[in-house]
Amino acid sequence: MKLLIMQPKLESGLVQLEEELVKHPEADAILFPEGYLNENVKQACHLAHQFNKLLIGGHRRLNEQPKDRAIIIDGSGRILLDRMKYSDTLCVEASGMKIGHILCDELVLQGVKGEEAQGADLLVHPIGVGMFSEEQFEEWTALARQTAIASSAFLIGTSHADGKYRDSELAIPIAYGFSSQGETLFIAKNDCRSRIVHLGMQEVSVLE
Template identity: 55%
Template structure:
């Protein structure tokens, strides 16, 4: 299974998502940040169906929500942020979805005995400090070890939290042993992860 993990710029449309789907036909799943889809959920469903991809991201309606769309363009998960974190089965894969700061506030509680193929972690904007960057990676490693699964996350390439002067774009993947598959800090190139070989292909920055 190949998963594309992207760090797009904030935009009103979904052109960067459309471009990634067009440019990388070999991937099975595309992960975009929290809040990227927003009012474009219907367009994203259509794109998932026409491109034959699973799309994992977030949107606002009107508050932040976690979303997974299957290859048929059908929404498999659409839950409000801070609701109980859940695992959903999509095409035989059990996928966890942690939305942004749910990572440090609640994680995935009560599911330690359930097999999870991977956990996706769409993040809104970049980290507001080096300390936060390190903290979130540490928490991701703890969850990966606790659930014996891959955890992967990504933020937008731009934007800051509540007007902070610092915004550090982040994308990462850690394995079930808490080891780093890759960590991207201030490097907004997309990555394609092959979950079978654990190899990572770095691809050019997407344009808006």
């Protein structure tokens, strides 16, 4: 699988997602941050079908608590996964892989939760805003590496390029990828360029 990892800026629509879909037909799937879709799930389903791409990330339902949800949409525009934050980690079969989904601070608060996530080939980790300190950046990347090793799965995460956590004055955009042995595929800190990870070959291409 060729997975494109994007770090978009917060926006009300899906302009940046559509731009990536147009520019990178070689990608099989696109990973974007928690909440990026906002309430634009129908539009995302249309784009997934139009470009025949797997879309992985998060969206919001403002009338629910917690409002953030994990979502995976297949290339036909069908929603494969749509689960509430802090519920059990769920997996889907797509693009020849068993994909599990960890949403933002679930990594810290509950990790990989539930039996269904056992045996995942790939864990994805859509993060909302950037890290609010250097210490948090180090903590989350270290914990992600440990989780990849414990789960024997690739673990790849990404945040928005902007946005601050609550009253924090600092926002450090983060994206990372670790192999199932905990090897670093990439760690991006204040570097919001999109990347394509070829999981089969464990190769990473930075996209200008």
